[in-house]
Amino acid sequence: MECQDCGEESDELVKVTVDRKVRKICPDCHELFVEKQEIEAEAGSAMRGMMEYKGR
Numbered sequence: 001m002e003c004q005d006c007g008e009e010s011d012e013l014v015k016v017t018v019d020r021k022v023r024k025i026c027p028d029c030h031e032l033f034v035e036k037q038e039i040e041a042e043a044g045s046a047m048r049g050m051m052e053y054k055g056r
Contacts, residue, residue, distance in 0.1 A: 001013050001024070003024070003025050003026040003029055004023045004024055004025055005023065005025045005026070005029040005033075006025075006026065006028075006029055008026060010026035010027070012026070012027060013025065013026060014026070014027060014030040016030065016033055
């Protein structure tokens with residue numbers, strides 16, 4: 001099976017949902033995907049903190 005992100009062949013693929021679309025990616029790309037999501041969440045939190053956003 002082929003990773004839809006990097007195009008490499010892999011025995012095991014992980015399903016992730018991106019913008020309502022399911023993608024099958026290899027475990028290595030999945031690790032990078034998770035790290036990227038965590039970084040984006042922290043950046044958003046920091047930005048809301050700087051702007052003193054008090055969401056409900």
